[in-house]
Amino acid sequence: xxxxRLPARAGRYLKSLVTNGYFYIALLGIGAFCALSLLxxxxxxxxxxxxxxxxxxVPDLTNLSYEDASRILESNDLTPDRRSGKxxxxxxxxxxxxxxxxxxxxxxxxxxxYLTVNSGTVPTVVVPNVVDLAIQEAKNRLISAGLRVVExxxxxxxxxxxxxxxxxxxxxxxxxxxxxxxxxxYSEGMGSQYVNxxxxxxxxxxxxxxxxxELRLRSIAVDATAATDSIRRQSHAPGTRVREGFExxxxxxx
Numbered sequence: 366x367x368x369x370r371l372p373a374r375a376g377r378y379l380k381s382l383v384t385n386g387y388f389y390i391a392l393l394g395i396g397a398f399c400a401l402s403l404l405x406x407x408x409x410x411x412x413x414x415x416x417x418x419x420x421x422x423v424p425d426l427t428n429l430s431y432e433d434a435s436r437i438l439e440s441n442d443l444t445p446d447r448r449s450g451k452x453x454x455x456x457x458x459x460x461x462x463x464x465x466x467x468x469x470x471x472x473x474x475x476x477x478x479y480l481t482v483n484s485g486t487v488p489t490v491v492v493p494n495v496v497d498l499a500i501q502e503a504k505n506r507l508i509s510a511g512l513r514v515v516e517x518x519x520x521x522x523x524x525x526x527x528x529x530x531x532x533x534x535x536x537x538x539x540x541x542x543x544x545x546x547x548x549x550x551y552s553e554g555m556g557s558q559y560v561n562x563x564x565x566x567x568x569x570x571x572x573x574x575x576x577x578x579e580l581r582l583r584s585i586a587v588d589a590t591a592a593t594d595s596i597r598r599q600s601h602a603p604g605t606r607v608r609e610g611f612e613x614x615x616x617x618x619x
Contacts, residue, residue, distance in 0.1 A: 422471055423469060423471075427463070428462075430461075431461060434480055438478055443474070443476055443477075445478055445480055446477045446478065446480065448481040452483060452485075452486065456483045458483055458485030459485065462482065488542075488543045489540050490541060490545075491538065492507070492512065492541060494537035495537070496530050496537065498529060499529060499530075500530065500549065503530045504549070507533075507549075512541070512545055515548065516548045518548065520532065522581055522583065522610065523553070523555050523609045523610025524583060525552070525554075525555055526552050527554040528552065530551055552610075556608055560607065561607075562599070565599050566598070569594065569595060570591070570615060570617065574586070582611055582612075584612070585613070588617055594617040597619055598619065599615055601613055
């Protein structure tokens with residue numbers, strides 16, 4: 366084969382191709398096929414695949430049983446997803462109390478709809494220890510725990526730390542229904558009268574606390590494990606003169 370004559374042959378072939386009418390007909394056919402394919406994909410295939418033009422309005426499902434709500438969603442080509450944790454005492458158990466997305470929202474078919482149902486039981490909380498905290502901070506902690514602070518009272522028993530919480534009802538550590546009422550007592554400071562610290566050695570923790578309370582003194586059982594433990598040591602000797610509201614520490618171990 367003569368390599369030098371190849372460019373000339375290629376030129377003649379190209380010239381004959383571009384002057385051939387069938388060549389342009391073929392190009393037009395290919396172009397029309399591509400355009401038609403693109404039109405079919407964009408107008409038919411993709412809408413079917415993505416359901417681009419299809420929407421469903423979310424029905425109102427609140428106050429319905431979860432089973433009824435599920436059937437309604439499935440009949441509308443939507444998927445129910447159960448959530449629990451809410452409690453409504455005025456509604457039966459397993460009734461829908463909240464839905465997401467909300468009623469009337471337009472969503473695509475197959476969309477997951479979250480249904481929060483009535484748990485049927487009151488959730489419980491543990492009362493946090495807010496003793497010695499400032500009044501407002503104590504209120505905030507109780508509210509955050511799910512309790513309702515209905516009253517704040519001055520404590521009739523003096524305390525050395527003015528405007529701090531001295532006790533609560535329910536007491537710290539108690540397990541109560543969420544939303545229960547709570548009462549706070551706060552200190553108005555030390556009393557104006559003086560009393561003598563009694564001899565508490567040999568008393569039980571309960572007896573010692575009651576004795577100090579009657580003298581308007583405060584007690585702190587430092588290492589006691591039970592109310593019946595015996596007092597073996599006290600922070601201030603018997604006969605020590607202190608103001609009302611003074612704190613006496615009690616020890617059951619040497």
